[in-house]
Amino acid sequence: MAKYHITTRINGDDVEFLCAPEQTLLDVLRDDLRLTGSKEGCASGDCGACSVTIDGRLVCSCLVLAAEVGGQEIETIEGMADGDRLHPLQQKFLDFAALQCGVCTPGFLIAAKALLDRNSNPSETEVRYWLAGNLCRCTGYDKIVRAVLDTAADMRD
């Protein structure tokens, strides 16, 4: 079967990979590049566990073909911490117990970061709508929303 040779940037590094036409970006990240932080919850765009940004735009990597990302700038959860130093959102999720099983967490963190990159002072309603495409079966959402609002407040100080 035809393979496509793709050159892209992931978390600031130049990356090359070969993919089949039907492989999604999520498939390649997890199965070929071993970046298994992005999760597959549904493979249909409903749960947000596979969230990444492409050229700064939040998307579901399960709904992107790997062949599409040539020349683009991809950010995944693996690029969020600075070495051993957690991103403020990651630290706040721990402090606020905003995760239990953790399957949804990478997606929530990527989505929340994309929000705070655009809006340093979102209202609770804005946070809830922005994160409506991220599903969590464990936490009941409230701790996640508090963690995002509190991180935003810290980062503004």
Next chain:
Amino acid sequence: MRYEAPQTVDQAISLLAGTHGNPRVLAGGTDLLVQLRAGFIDPELIVDIKQIDETTAITAEDGGFRVGAAVSGARLKEHDTLSLLWPGVVEAADLIGSTQIQGRASMGGNLCNASPAADTVPALIAAGATCALAGPGGRREVPVEEICTGPGQTILTDGEFVVSILLPARGSRSGDAYLRFIPRTEMDIAVVGVGVSLSLGADGQCSAARVAVGAVAPTALLVPAAAEALVGGVVDDAAIDAMAAAVRAVCRPIDDKRGTVAYRIEVAGVLAGRVCRIALERAGST
């Protein structure tokens, strides 16, 4: 399956027209990838149209805007002057899915997927939007209401695709709006969707109107009788009731888990009234 990302409209047409086995256009992929994964479709070729300038640009044209068929909802919403001119269309596009879906989903894909419940379609029809189609036979400009012929069915011929959508110029004292009814507040499919666009004359009377309704028939419908109930008079409660009655009269919905026939018809009228009042308020304030 093969994947191609042509740089020009002509290259896209050659690829689409030159491939047997149901080639598919790829815009944001938020419908297409779900259908691929579920095995509903098995195309020989996928033609990604996001490398083509014309399908990805928003350009001013004759006082209106030409929106590339593959422009995402997120980019549409960030366009301030377009959002001021056609707020109803932009709010309809903004209703599609989550932030993640917004990052990819296009109006061209929403239209060509031809779901009866597609949110942007009634808003585009109400706006009097037209589509630029390109195919092996050349180009043509077609009103949005003529594109879909049934669920999953369009007038597009082999090798033809939607290049862009034109949101026309409009006079001052004009407004449009779109609302859908869903049982939840986010992430659901419309039970009914209504788009209204209207203009007021210097005398405050309605000088032009277009009303369209979605999810209550095999395709979204333009409702000329609803517009006639508004045009030529003051848009008061009586006119709005007559408009809503005309909307109810064209509904041919199905019974499903989201609503019964009677319920959808009732809600269509209620929603039409609400949407009309929002469009009226917007028209009055421009």
